[in-house]
Amino acid sequence: MTKPDVVVTGMGATTPLGGDVASTWDAMLAGRSGVSKLTQGWAEQLPVRIAAQLAVEPSEKLDRIRLRRLDRTEAMALIAAAEAWADAGLAGTGLGPERLGVVVGSGIGGAITMLDQDDILERYGPRKVSPHTVPMLMPNGPAAFVGLEYGARAGVHAPTSACATGNEAIAWGLDMIRAGRADVVIAGGVEAVVHPLPIAGFASMRAMSTRNDDPEKASRPWDKGRDGFVMGEGSGILILERADHAAARGARVYARLAGAGMTSDGFDIVQPHPEAEGGGRAMLAALRDGDIAGADIMHVNCHATSTPVGDMAEVAGIKRIIGDHPVLTATKSMTGHLLGAAGAVESIATILAIRESVIPPTINLDDPDDALNLDVAANKARQLDISAALNNSFGFGGHNVVLLFTKT
Amino acid sequence: MTREEVIAGLAEILEEVAGVDPADVSEEKSFTEELDVDSLSMVEVVVAAEEKFGVKIPDDEVQNLKTVGDAADFVLKHL
Numbered sequence: 001m002t003k004p005d006v007v008v009t010g011m012g013a014t015t016p017l018g019g020d021v022a023s024t025w026d027a028m029l030a031g032r033s034g035v036s037k038l039t040q041g042w043a044e045q046l047p048v049r050i051a052a053q054l055a056v057e058p059s060e061k062l063d064r065i066r067l068r069r070l071d072r073t074e075a076m077a078l079i080a081a082a083e084a085w086a087d088a089g090l091a092g093t094g095l096g097p098e099r100l101g102v103v104v105g106s107g108i109g110g111a112i113t114m115l116d117q118d119d120i121l122e123r124y125g126p127r128k129v130s131p132h133t134v135p136m137l138m139p140n141g142p143a144a145f146v147g148l149e150y151g152a153r154a155g156v157h158a159p160t161s162a163c164a165t166g167n168e169a170i171a172w173g174l175d176m177i178r179a180g181r182a183d184v185v186i187a188g189g190v191e192a193v194v195h196p197l198p199i200a201g202f203a204s205m206r207a208m209s210t211r212n213d214d215p216e217k218a219s220r221p222w223d224k225g226r227d228g229f230v231m232g233e234g235s236g237i238l239i240l241e242r243a244d245h246a247a248a249r250g251a252r253v254y255a256r257l258a259g260a261g262m263t264s265d266g267f268d269i270v271q272p273h274p275e276a277e278g279g280g281r282a283m284l285a286a287l288r289d290g291d292i293a294g295a296d297i298m299h300v301n302c303h304a305t306s307t308p309v310g311d312m313a314e315v316a317g318i319k320r321i322i323g324d325h326p327v328l329t330a331t332k333s334m335t336g337h338l339l340g341a342a343g344a345v346e347s348i349a350t351i352l353a354i355r356e357s358v359i360p361p362t363i364n365l366d367d368p369d370d371a372l373n374l375d376v377a378a379n380k381a382r383q384l385d386i387s388a389a390l391n392n393s394f395g396f397g398g399h400n401v402v403l404l405f406t407k408t
Numbered sequence: 409m410t411r412e413e414v415i416a417g418l419a420e421i422l423e424e425v426a427g428v429d430p431a432d433v434s435e436e437k438s439f440t441e442e443l444d445v446d447s448l449s450m451v452e453v454v455v456a457a458e459e460k461f462g463v464k465i466p467d468d469e470v471q472n473l474k475t476v477g478d479a480a481d482f483v484l485k486h487l
Contacts, residue, residue: 065427069448131451 010088010239019056052232052336107340110137162395166343232336236344261285265398276317304330
């Protein structure tokens with residue numbers, strides 16, 4: 001059975017760099033950092049006092065009553081989905097609800113709601129706990145609210161694979177269309193855990209940068225001075241569509257989602273495999289799925305989170321599977337690590353790199369690691385005509401998801 | 409507390425919890441059908457009303473409070 005082609009016809013985002021795709025992309029090309037000091041009182045006691053917080057608060061896009069009933073993840077997913085839906089021009093095209101699916105995941109779920117409502121429970125007792133608590137904190141909440149908003153009836157799914165979640169959601173969306181379950185899938189990721197407990201937890205693992213006095217320089221993938229990731233919050237959403245469905249309605253097509261590779265490490269709960277064994281197999285699986293050779297991959301948007309071990313393991317995997325030729329970038333140097341949203345926002349960066357023939361920079365790469373003997377779009381954007389590119393995401397738990405995008 | 413004050417208090421709660429325009433709130437209006445208060449938000453209204461008026465509204469009583477007037481009756485009787 002031949003696999004139907006799947007294309008991207010809409011994109012939406014809300015990130016630390018901008019409240020939509022255009023402003024996020026402009027900031028990336030300009031090499032701006034979205035990281036800043038946490039000025040909230042609760043941050044004072046923490047070893048990590050920096051994060052990449054949303055550039056545009058959800059309250060600027062959704063009304064007060066709506067926000068009362070939504071976790072921050074759900075609000076962000078709805079905002080990004082609204083932009084993507086409008087961008088795809090699907091309203092009024094006669095798309096049947098039974099042919100519309102949703103796959104939107106988050107790494108951690110509605111943690112802010114859980115923690116805030118626990119404060120209320122401790123302070124005022126159970127009767128004051130909001131009746132909206134469960135639909136706000138459930139990890140499938142963002143997917144379910146997006147599904148409700150657009151009346152999706154083909155199925156609503158919410159993968160969770162930590163920092164690979166955004167990519168995994170897009171891979172599931174691809175599978176859904178290929179399996180014939182939907183013609184259009186709203187797919188992506190979201191995360192919102194800029195809150196003392198999750199930050200304290202990651203900080204206790206010694207996974208985060210403590211460059212508190214110089215926030216814009218803190219996320220520095222592949223640089224010798226890197227000391228951990230910087231937490232970010234945001235959402236990215238793609239509209240995936242069967243290519244012949246998009247063609248029949250004359251839709252604008254950004255890129256083709258030509259393949260996906262999903263593997264697991266079976267190695268350690270949090271440590272990346274030092275040679276990216278599973279990550280490499282995911283890259284290979286994506287190439288095979290898209291029937292393309294490693295030699296044809298011209299660009300990789302790397303997972304590269306700015307941690308000492310993970311960054312170089314990924315490079316080893318790229319060299320082994322793809323070769324020495326692709327131009328790499330790590331947009332987390334600007335966005336911070338958006339955890340469950342990372343793969344989705346980085347997919348948007350990968351797609352726009354292909355479409356506009358320009359790779360966004362890896363900022364703060366002042367003193368590259370000695371083992372990084374590959375070409376990186378360091379510190380400024382790089383013009384390049386790209387026919388095929390990979391977007392890598394790896395998550396705690398040993399999840400590896402690689403997406404292959406090609407020019408149409 | 410007068411009946412008018414109770415209805416004005418309910419209107420304040422409805423605006424805060426469910427975004428209902430206070431001008432739409434009157435005796436005969438039904439919470440779910442006319443004021444569009446869903447079941448979860450109705451729980452919020454009840455808890456806020458208990459606090460505001462200092463009454464206890466048992467869960468099995470809530471289903472009988474169909475309209476703003478029903479709620480005002482209950483509050484005035486149990487003040």
